[in-house]
Amino acid sequence: MGPVRIGVIGAGFIGRVHLKQFSELGGVELAGITDASPAFAEAAAAEFGALRVFASADEMIASRDVDAVVVAVPNKFHAPLTVAALNEGKHVLVEKPMALDGTAARAIYTAARDAGLTVMVAHQMRWLPPVIEAKRMVDSGELGEVYNAKCGMMRRKNIPGWGSWFTRMGESGGGPMIDIGVHVLDMAMWLLGDPKPVSVFGSTYAKFGPHKRGTGSWGTPDWDGVFDVEDLATAMIKMDNGSTLTLDVSWAVNTLSDNSHFVDLMGTDGGASIRGNRLVFTGQKFDRPFDIEVDAKAVNDARTLLARHFVESIRTGSPPISDAMSGLVNNTILDAIYESARTGKAVELDWSFSRES
Numbered sequence: 270m271g272p273v274r275i276g277v278i279g280a281g282f283i284g285r286v287h288l289k290q291f292s293e294l295g296g297v298e299l300a301g302i303t304d305a306s307p308a309f310a311e312a313a314a315a316e317f318g319a320l321r322v323f324a325s326a327d328e329m330i331a332s333r334d335v336d337a338v339v340v341a342v343p344n345k346f347h348a349p350l351t352v353a354a355l356n357e358g359k360h361v362l363v364e365k366p367m368a369l370d371g372t373a374a375r376a377i378y379t380a381a382r383d384a385g386l387t388v389m390v391a392h393q394m395r396w397l398p399p400v401i402e403a404k405r406m407v408d409s410g411e412l413g414e415v416y417n418a419k420c421g422m423m424r425r426k427n428i429p430g431w432g433s434w435f436t437r438m439g440e441s442g443g444g445p446m447i448d449i450g451v452h453v454l455d456m457a458m459w460l461l462g463d464p465k466p467v468s469v470f471g472s473t474y475a476k477f478g479p480h481k482r483g484t485g486s487w488g489t490p491d492w493d494g495v496f497d498v499e500d501l502a503t504a505m506i507k508m509d510n511g512s513t514l515t516l517d518v519s520w521a522v523n524t525l526s527d528n529s530h531f532v533d534l535m536g537t538d539g540g541a542s543i544r545g546n547r548l549v550f551t552g553q554k555f556d557r558p559f560d561i562e563v564d565a566k567a568v569n570d571a572r573t574l575l576a577r578h579f580v581e582s583i584r585t586g587s588p589p590i591s592d593a594m595s596g597l598v599n600n601t602i603l604d605a606i607y608e609s610a611r612t613g614k615a616v617e618l619d620w621s622f623s624r625e626s
């Protein structure tokens with residue numbers, strides 16, 4: 270098999286990250302780039318050595334010179350572009366969230382299944398060294414039965430691109446829960462061994478954003494724009510095996526936080542706590558609690574490992590670890606959190622469709 274020919278849709282912040290990764294990866298040809306701003310696309314093509322600038326995402330998706338596309342554009346375009354690419358026989362690496370909501374996520378899941386092509390959601394946190402090591406601990410049984418977990422990311426003053434697509438519900442699907450909660454939720458579910466979520470309770474708040482407070486340096490603000498999403502969200506997810514996961518995220522909040530992600534896995538034989546790049550094993554011996562700092566360093570960048578995994582999945586035909594089903598579960602939980610926040614009631618999840626042929 271020749272090189273995997275990859276086209277990147279979107280030359281913004283994360284599109285450029287993917288361009289860098291794939292331009293440095295062996296066995297890959299950077300077949301092209303496209304962006305709604307032709308100037309962005311031209312500049313990125315020159316910088317990363319892409320063979321061609323396509324006039325539009327549609328033109329790239331239809332091209333016979335492309336095997337796989339990376340969807341790195343605002344959230345509302347993820348599902349339409351991913352489904353269109355699958356229908357044209359292309360593998361897809363789609364940025365998070367996989368889709369705006371569960372309905373759109375289901376369209377991706379079905380299209381991927383019917384086409385027999387690779388769809389991978391870009392959850393690079395799965396390849397962070399402490400996450401890889403914590404996963405090994407869980408899978409090897411070192412923690413015993415993991416029955417409760419906490420995770421989150423509390424950014425104190427970091428509303429991205431106030432007024433731009435980031436803070437417009439119709440284009441982003443929500444605030445920090447769908448922007449960064451999506452990552453920690455994916456990471457925690459992966460660490461827990463993908464249990465089946467059955468019930469979700471959540472609340473959302475917007476105390477800073479509507480007053481143009483709590484803004485950060487990420488994205489380009491549009492001060493005449495709109496902020497109609499949350500700036501803090503909290504949720505509890507109950508699984509069919511009785512275990513629970515709580516999730517707290519914010520773009521702007523008054524609390525002690527280093528702005529980074531955290532996960533606490535609580536098992537009968539031990540715990541694993543992730544704080545950014547740190548991993549700590551927590552246990553009890555002779556009736557006393559103890560902590561052991563775990564050395565979890567890796568040479569490779571998580572994003573490099575993600576890019577490599579995508580190409581390997583295409584070559585081998587084996588599903589990627591963050592496949593369309595994991596994206597669908599993620600979107601379904603996010604929908605339930607927002608619905609629960611609106612209604613004030615817990616939402617029971619319905620998985621009956623997964624038994625449909």
Ligand SMILES: NC(=O)c1ccc[n+]([C@@H]2O[C@H](COP(=O)([O-])OP(=O)(O)OC[C@H]3O[C@@H](n4cnc5c(N)ncnc54)[C@H](O)[C@@H]3O)[C@@H](O)[C@H]2O)c1
Binds near residue numbers: 304341
């Ligand atoms: N995995 C991560 O850690 C991570 C980090 C940041 C962003 N993201 C995700 O990546 C996506 C993009 O975020 P960003 O920060 O790069 O945004 P951005 O605003 O910097 O870039 C988006 C780019 O898409 C282009 N664009 C918009 N609509 C388009 C279309 N229909 N066709 C072609 N180009 C189009 C814009 O011109 C812009 O250059 C979002 O879904 C975001 O959630 C993921």
